[in-house]
Amino acid sequence: MTPSKAFILGLSLVLFALIALAPPGMLLLNLFSFSPKISIWKWLLERQVHLLTLHSLNMALVATVTALALGLPVGLALGSKRKPLLFGIIFFLPLAIPPYLTASCWMGLLGRGGILPHLAHEWLGMDARSSWLGGAWGAGIVLGLSYFPVLTYMVISGMRRLDAHLEEAAMFALPENGILRKITLPLLFPQIGTGLLLVFLLAITNYAVPSLLGIRTFTVKIYTYFSVFQDIGGAVLLSLPLLLICLVCVLLLHHIMKGRVFFSLQQGEEMGGSLLRLLNSKLFKILACGPALFVTCTPILFLLFQTGSFLSLKIAVDQAKESILTSFVLALFASFCISIVAFVSGYALERTKWGKGGVTRSLFFFPFALPSVLLSIGVIFFWNRPGIVLVYQSLLIITILWGAKYLPLAQRVLADHIRQIPLEMEEIAFLSQLSWTKSLCRIVWPLARPGFLVAWAVTYIFCLSELGGTLLVIPPGADTMPVRLYNIMHYGSSSLLAALGLVLIMMTIIPMGLLVWCGKGIKGLRD
């Protein structure tokens, strides 16, 4: 390895370790040196733990099932045929709406005192006020509605890598539905399994939705406990069962994928896709996409309805100018920095011997599986030290928290993309007398650019809407849009909430639209 290569890759890994691994790692390493205000044995035997586990698992499982019911058919429908750009954009919308906003919309529609129960009462004399949305099931459904595109994109990614010849070969022996059951779905199993596990992880580590709906899950408990007692050791102890669940999920992910790529960005001409008439039929597409389209558009229409007029929107923007600017600049800055570190460290992970190990890969992905509430406690513990207190007191600490959470995800996207670039492309560059640095800049970087933009987009979307962890680390006086929205949900008016919710969605959609528009020329990006 040349000195420049060793330096650049080493630096990226040090940054990765400082940002993503050190905060949770230091928490766990110091687990026994903390003096928590609670006893571990007493806590683990308490009935409350069982309730929290039940609620958390219930919520995450319902979210996973909801995502499966909505996301799999959409993935099969969109992955079966080329050029799903328009639908792809529409089904990207649920990710652009933060789950707490989705929850608030569905509460406004279906919850106690919601519009529909009110109308049912007024017009039909029915008492349709139910509290189901306030339970773990309701929270799970809301999270499933928010995260089903994750599964959809995983399925589409799997469909693109599907070798249609395998289906063709089966056509001599099996009917269409048999091919779907015996060939297509088993071939897609790794992507479906990964998508479901990712949805499960995103749901079980979510803080904002259960907190808003008043459900006692682990994340809510950890947040409340730490906010009240500022007891790091106690908070870590409280999170141990959740940590175990997350660890199992990460190991399962590793087992399911067995070295396959999570994210495929195959380029236009080589795209695969199922040949089955069943999946390519218009009826299937309508049946698959209809419900998903409905649950995607409903919250946006509700927000538009609640906002009322353009004037309300303007007033809301005027009021929240500072939060909008802070959120936008911070998310833009954080996602860009995260993607740069992810690109180089992803290269290190993919193209060096030590990065090939399953343990290393799982370890590097683990921080993403952790709840941001716990990560923020880790960030506070690791970064709130004399000498670097300025970091802790500035907005930089939010960037670091987002990095801790989303750098592993961005790194996985980019490492997967780099794996799909043939090694020979680099080797021929070396033989053409390009140094490693030049090869990285002139060969790997242009070829990895679609992956970089996807990593950036994913990170930007998640950073912009991150709430649970941000609430704990945000410096006094500072305000991000999710924090403002969260406060309005508790103390503000519904029209202001809807207007700012729309602004937040636009803050996601406009840069993504620009990205798609500007990136049309970048081969592979539109896919």
Place this chain on the structure above:
Amino acid sequence: MKIPLLQVERIRQHFGDTAALVDVSFELPEDQILTILGPSGCGKTTLLRIIAGLQKPDEGTVWINGQKMNGTGTWVAPQQRSVGMIFQTLALWPHLTVEGNIGLGLKARGIKKADRDSTIEEVLEKLQMVQHLKRYPHTLSVGEQQRVALARALVLQPRLLLLDEPFSHLDLDLREDLITLIKGLTATIIFVTHDQHDALAMGGLLAIMCKGRLEQIGKQEEILQNPATEFVRYFVRRSTGLFNG
């Protein structure tokens, strides 16, 4: 006595328990074409990669033009070996035009644009590809892509050109065209193939490999007339039927 351009001394390479190369040694004089012929998986590509510096051998040494390339405390990077290579997959950079693919190495050497352009044009003229200068690889036919890969390797005037089964996807006519083209080059070439017809069409020196061992090396006629081992006799005779050994 003139030093051979390439000396390979007792190269060994293992992948886990599998021996990919076992004590491979040979010499190649300047301006000669050596064809390494052997069945798939016999270690031909590994040998090329070691010569190119893309892989470090477990044991053994490679010398190019009398300079030691590897060994205790010695490692010459691929960039400094003056070796050109064409992979089986060609590995043309899809984001660069033909001009970009060919010119990138020259640019890395710091050659000025005007000189670069004239060199690229010269090479492409030789390969009858000038009209494709601004096209991207995916818009070219397989034969044209092959020529671009060859041009990319030749433009840097390497001392040694390594061809790793570059014709495996081509039809017979295109193969013959390219073999004629390569034979007309004034360069030291190692051509690796599993196809006996290509090997015999290339002429020059022939080496037969089997299970990581170099079974025999010499002039084609010598090998055809006096195969050193049973494998050589079997392998060459089996598909060509050119001699009765």
